[in-house]
Amino acid sequence: MKVAKFGGSSLSSASQIKKVANIIRNDSNIRFVVVSAPGKRNDSDIKITDLLIALHTNHSIGISTTSIENQIIDRYQQIAEDLDIDVAIVKEFQAQLHDLLQTITNSERLLDALKSCGEDFNAQLISQYFNKIGLEAEYKSPEAMGIFVTDEPGNAQLLKESYGKIAENKDSDKVLVIPGFFGVSKKGDIVTFSRGGSDITGAIIARGVEADIYENYTDQSHIYSAHPGIVKNPHAINEITYREMRELAYSGFGIFHDEALTPLYEVRIPIQIKNTNAPEIVGTKIVVDRGEVKKYPVIGVSGDEGFISVTIKRYLLNREVGYTRRLLQIFEDHDINVEHIPTGIDDISVVMRANQFENNNKLEELLEDIEQQFEPEWIHVERDLAIIAIVGEGMRDTIGIANKATAAFADSNISLRMINQGASEISMFFAIPSKDLKKALNNLYQNYFEK
Amino acid sequence: MKVAKFGGSSLSSASQIKKVANIIRNDSNIRFVVVSAPGKRNDSDIKITDLLIALHTNHSIGISTTSIENQIIDRYQQIAEDLDIDVAIVKEFQAQLHDLLQTITNSERLLDALKSCGEDFNAQLISQYFNKIGLEAEYKSPEAMGIFVTDEPGNAQLLKESYGKIAENKDSDKVLVIPGFFGVSKKGDIVTFSRGGSDITGAIIARGVEADIYENYTDQSHIYSAHPGIVKNPHAINEITYREMRELAYSGFGIFHDEALTPLYEVRIPIQIKNTNAPEIVGTKIVVDRGEVKKYPVIGVSGDEGFISVTIKRYLLNREVGYTRRLLQIFEDHDINVEHIPTGIDDISVVMRANQFENNNKLEELLEDIEQQFEPEWIHVERDLAIIAIVGEGMRDTIGIANKATAAFADSNISLRMINQGASEISMFFAIPSKDLKKALNNLYQNYFEK
Numbered sequence: 001m002k003v004a005k006f007g008g009s010s011l012s013s014a015s016q017i018k019k020v021a022n023i024i025r026n027d028s029n030i031r032f033v034v035v036s037a038p039g040k041r042n043d044s045d046i047k048i049t050d051l052l053i054a055l056h057t058n059h060s061i062g063i064s065t066t067s068i069e070n071q072i073i074d075r076y077q078q079i080a081e082d083l084d085i086d087v088a089i090v091k092e093f094q095a096q097l098h099d100l101l102q103t104i105t106n107s108e109r110l111l112d113a114l115k116s117c118g119e120d121f122n123a124q125l126i127s128q129y130f131n132k133i134g135l136e137a138e139y140k141s142p143e144a145m146g147i148f149v150t151d152e153p154g155n156a157q158l159l160k161e162s163y164g165k166i167a168e169n170k171d172s173d174k175v176l177v178i179p180g181f182f183g184v185s186k187k188g189d190i191v192t193f194s195r196g197g198s199d200i201t202g203a204i205i206a207r208g209v210e211a212d213i214y215e216n217y218t219d220q221s222h223i224y225s226a227h228p229g230i231v232k233n234p235h236a237i238n239e240i241t242y243r244e245m246r247e248l249a250y251s252g253f254g255i256f257h258d259e260a261l262t263p264l265y266e267v268r269i270p271i272q273i274k275n276t277n278a279p280e281i282v283g284t285k286i287v288v289d290r291g292e293v294k295k296y297p298v299i300g301v302s303g304d305e306g307f308i309s310v311t312i313k314r315y316l317l318n319r320e321v322g323y324t325r326r327l328l329q330i331f332e333d334h335d336i337n338v339e340h341i342p343t344g345i346d347d348i349s350v351v352m353r354a355n356q357f358e359n360n361n362k363l364e365e366l367l368e369d370i371e372q373q374f375e376p377e378w379i380h381v382e383r384d385l386a387i388i389a390i391v392g393e394g395m396r397d398t399i400g401i402a403n404k405a406t407a408a409f410a411d412s413n414i415s416l417r418m419i420n421q422g423a424s425e426i427s428m429f430f431a432i433p434s435k436d437l438k439k440a441l442n443n444l445y446q447n448y449f450e451k
Numbered sequence: 452m453k454v455a456k457f458g459g460s461s462l463s464s465a466s467q468i469k470k471v472a473n474i475i476r477n478d479s480n481i482r483f484v485v486v487s488a489p490g491k492r493n494d495s496d497i498k499i500t501d502l503l504i505a506l507h508t509n510h511s512i513g514i515s516t517t518s519i520e521n522q523i524i525d526r527y528q529q530i531a532e533d534l535d536i537d538v539a540i541v542k543e544f545q546a547q548l549h550d551l552l553q554t555i556t557n558s559e560r561l562l563d564a565l566k567s568c569g570e571d572f573n574a575q576l577i578s579q580y581f582n583k584i585g586l587e588a589e590y591k592s593p594e595a596m597g598i599f600v601t602d603e604p605g606n607a608q609l610l611k612e613s614y615g616k617i618a619e620n621k622d623s624d625k626v627l628v629i630p631g632f633f634g635v636s637k638k639g640d641i642v643t644f645s646r647g648g649s650d651i652t653g654a655i656i657a658r659g660v661e662a663d664i665y666e667n668y669t670d671q672s673h674i675y676s677a678h679p680g681i682v683k684n685p686h687a688i689n690e691i692t693y694r695e696m697r698e699l700a701y702s703g704f705g706i707f708h709d710e711a712l713t714p715l716y717e718v719r720i721p722i723q724i725k726n727t728n729a730p731e732i733v734g735t736k737i738v739v740d741r742g743e744v745k746k747y748p749v750i751g752v753s754g755d756e757g758f759i760s761v762t763i764k765r766y767l768l769n770r771e772v773g774y775t776r777r778l779l780q781i782f783e784d785h786d787i788n789v790e791h792i793p794t795g796i797d798d799i800s801v802v803m804r805a806n807q808f809e810n811n812n813k814l815e816e817l818l819e820d821i822e823q824q825f826e827p828e829w830i831h832v833e834r835d836l837a838i839i840a841i842v843g844e845g846m847r848d849t850i851g852i853a854n855k856a857t858a859a860f861a862d863s864n865i866s867l868r869m870i871n872q873g874a875s876e877i878s879m880f881f882a883i884p885s886k887d888l889k890k891a892l893n894n895l896y897q898n899y900f901e902k
Contacts, residue, residue: 242766243766243797246766246767246769246796246797247795247796247797258767258770262766262767265766311873311875313875315693315694315697315713315716316697316709316713318697319709321783321788322779322783324779324789324792325776325779325780325783328773328775328776328779329776332772332773332776337772338775339794340794341775341792341794342793342871342872342873343790343791343792343871343873344698344873344875344877344878345697345698345878346694346697346698347873347875347877348873349873349875380875399860399861399864399865399866400857400861402857402860402861402867402870403854403857403858403860403861405857406851406853406854406856406857406858407854407857407858409850409853409854410850410851410853410854413850414850415850416853416872417876418872418873419853419870419871419872419879420793420794420870420871420872421793421867421869421870421871422762422793422794422795422798422799422800422869424762424764424795424798424800424831425868426795426798427795427796428870
C-alpha cells in the first residue's frame with residue numbers, strides 16, 4: 001500500500017490534475033493522496049500560497065483585498081471549469097476566505113489559516129473530480145485524519161499520539177485525498193508546518209498508515225549525482241540512502257525537508273521520487289541501505305556558497321586543555337551555528353554560514369570576544385567561501401576517493417582552504433573560493449562519474 | 452654574541468669536551484656555554500642523570516648506595532684525569548653528594564638536588580679545563596646567573612624577573628659556563644626543569660643576555676625533512692620556522708622541548724642546530740620567518756603512532772545547536788586531550804592519543820557518558836591509528852599540495868581514516884592505520900622531495 005504526495009507544479013491546472021488522476025487509476029495500491037496548493041503553470045505565474053500570503057499582508061495593512069481574493073478564486077474557478085465539475089464549491093471557498101478574514105483577529109493565526117486554504121481547497125476540488133470520473137475518493141481534512149500538532153504558528157510539530165489516530169483510516173474503501181502543509185492544535189486552531197511542509201504531511205501519513213512506500217511526485221524524475229544547473233547531463237541516481245540525501249542536501253541539494261525525512265527514516269519506509277509528467281520512469285528511491293555501493297562508492301557531488309571562516313593562531317595554543325571547547329562556547333554564546341572545525345597544532349579554524357552575520361556588528365562582536373578570551377597572535381576572517389561535499393556510503397571501503405577530489409582541484413588550479421573528512425567517511429568536505437565553485441563541481445563530476 | 456648549549460653526548464668524555472673547547476676557541480662570539488650532564492659514550496653506557504636517579508631510588512628504599520656513588524664519581528674522575536686537571540675537585544663532588552643524601556629529608560627535593568649534580572659537576576670541570584688551556588672561563592651557578600624559578604619539583608617555571616638578573620651578566624670578560632636543567636626557588640631550593648631541560652636553560656640565558664643567536668650542539672647537524680630512521684637519506688633542512696618545528700614535533704620529530712622554544716620565539720632569537728662532532732657544517736636554523744618558501748613549500752613530513760578515534764553518528768545530529776561543544780565537554784570532564792575533530796553532517800569523530808586510556812576503564816567510562824548524553828545510533832572506536840603531518844609555511848600559496856599527499860596514499864593502497872586541513876594551511880593531517888605508517892611516509896617523501 002502506498003501514500004502518494006503531489007507537489008504544486010503537479011496540481012497547477014486541470015490538465016495536470018488529470019495526469020494525477022491517471023496515475024491513481026493505474027495504481028490501485030495508492031490509497032492516500034496528499035496534495036499541495038496549485039503551483040506555477042509557467043515561469044511568470046504566481047503560486048496560490050504566495051497569493052494567500054499577499055492577501056494576509058494587504059488585509060493587515062488595511063489595503064483592499066478584493067483584487068487578490070479574485071485572483072485566488074478565479075484560479076480555482078478555472079480549474080473547476082476545466083475539470084468540468086460543479087463550480088458551486090468555488091463559491092464556498094470564497095465564503096470561507098471572507099469568513100476567515102472577518103473572524104480571526106490574531107494576525108499569525110490568520111496567516112496560518114489563510115495559507116492552509118491553498119491545499120485545503122485543492123484537496124476538495126480534486127476529490128470531487130476523482131469521484132466524477134469514477135475513482136471513489138473522499139476528502140479528509142487533517143483534523144479528520146488525526147494530524148494533531150503543537151501550537152507554534154508556521155512551525156507545527158507533530159504530536160506523537162497522532163500516528164494512532166491516522167492508523168484508524170488505514171482500511172478506507174475509498175482513496176483519501178488529504179491537504180498537505182498543516183495540522184490542527186489541541187485547541188482546534190489550524191497550524192502550518194514550515195514551508196515545503198506538504199512533504200511533511202505525506203511522510204506523516206505514510207508512517208501512520210504503515211505504507212510500504214511513500215511516492216513523492218514532482219516535475220523531476222530523479223535525484224542527480226550533481227546539480228543539473230551546474231553540471232551538464234549528470235547521471236541519474238537509482239537508489240540513495242537517507243544519510244546520503246542529508247549530506248548532499250547540506251550543500252545545495254534542496255530536495256527534501258529534513259523534517260519530512262525523519263518520520264520515514266525512523267521506521268525505514270522508503271521514498272520513491274516520481275515525475276507526474278512521466279510516471280513510467282521508475283525514479284530515484286531513498287532507502288536506509290542501498291545496493292550498488294561498490295559500483296557507485298560516491299553517489300554525488302554538491303556545493304553551496306555563502307560560507308565564512310574565522311581562524312585563530314597562537315603559539316602553544318595546543319597545550320591548553322579544552323581550548324576548542326572554550327572557543328565553540330563563544331560561538332554558541334553569539335548564537336552562531338558552526339559547521340566545520342579544522343584544527344592545526346597552534347591554530348584552529350571555524351567554518352560557518354555567512355548569513356548568520358547579516359547584522360554586521362555580530363561578526364565584530366564575536367571577534368572582539370575571541371580577542372579578549374584567547375589573545376591570539378593572529379585572527380583571520382575569510383569570506384566568500386564555498387563548501388563542496390563528496391558523498392557516498394561506499395567511500396569508506398574504496399581507496400583513492402580523496403585523491404580523485406584533490407586531483408580535480410589541483411588540475412583546475414583551485415586553492416583548497418579546508419579539507420575535512422572524518423572516520424564515518426560517508427562524506428568529505430572541501431572549502432574553496434566561491435568563484436571556483438562551478439569549475440570545481442564540473443571537474444569533480446568528471447573525475448568520479450566519467451573517467 | 453652567542454649562547455651555546457652542549458648536549459649530553461657532546462660532553463660524555465674528555466675527548467668530547469676537547470671538541471667543545473675547540474669550538475669555543477674558534478668562535479669568540481660564544482660568551483655563554485650551557486652544559487648538560489655527561490651522556491652515553493656508547494649504546495651500552497648509562498647517562499650520569501640516570502645514575503643519579505638510581506642513587507635516589509636506592510637511598511629511598513634503604514639499599515646501600517656505595518656502588519652507584521662510586522660509578523658516578525669514577526666517571527668524573529676519569530674525565531678529570533683524561534683532561535689532565537686537578538682531581539681534587541672530584542673529591543669535593545663526592546663530599547657534596549654525601550652531604551645532600553644526609554641533609555635533605557624531603558624525597559622530591561632530594562631527587563631534584565641529586566639530579567642537578569650531573570650538570571653542575573660537569574660545568575665546574577669544564578670551566579676548570581677551559582682555564583687550564585688558556586680559555587678564560589668562569590663557572591656560574593644558576594643562582595649566580597639569576598635563574599629564579601617556581602617551586603614545583605621537577606617542573607620549574609621561570610620567574611619573569613629572572614631575565615633582568617641574567618642580563619647583568621651580559622658583559623663578563625670571561626666565557627661563563629653554566630649548568631643546564633635547573634634553577635633556584637625564592638627560598639633557595641634547587642628545582643629542575645622537566646626532562647630535557649638543559650635546552651630550557653640555554654634558551655633562557657640566550658633571551659636574558661639578548662644573544663644574536665642560540666647555538667644548540669648535539670650529535671646531529673640537521674633537522675631532516677623526514678625521520679632518517681624511516682626514510683633513507685632524507686633531505687637536510689637549512690631553515691625552518693618555529694611553527695613548522697612545532698607541527699613536525701607533534702607527530703614524531705622529538706627534537707626540542709616546546710618550553711625551550713617559547714622564550715626565544717617571543718623575542719625572535721633564532722636557534723642554530725650544530726653538531727659538536729662536525730662544527731664546520733652550518734646546520735639547521737630555526738627562525739620566525741624563513742626564505743625559500745617558494746622552493747620548499749613543504750618543509751617536512753612526519754608521523755606518529757598511538758592514536759585512537761571515537762566516532763558518533765545520529766540522524767539529524769547537525770541540527771542540534773552546540774553538540775560539538777557538548778561532546779568536547781565530556782572529553783574534558785574525563786581529562787582527555789583531543790587532537791582533531793573531523794565532522795560530517797550527522798556524525799563527528801574525535802581523534803586523540805591512546806596513551807591517555809592506559810587505565811582501560813577510562814575509555815569505557817567515557818563511552819558510557821557519551822551514550823547517556825547523546826544516545827547515538829552508532830558509536831565506533833578505531834584503534835591503532837597513526838597520524839601523519841605534512842608541514843610547510845609555503846603550502847598556503849601552492850596548488851596541489853593535498854593532491855600529492857592523497858596520491859601517495861592511493862598509490863600505496865592506504866585507507867584514509869581522517870583528513871584535516873584548516874585555513875592557516877601550514878599543515879595537513881591524515882589518519883591512517885598504524886601498520887601503513889612507514890610505507891606512507893616513504894611515499895609522501897618521494898612525492899614532495901624527489902619527484
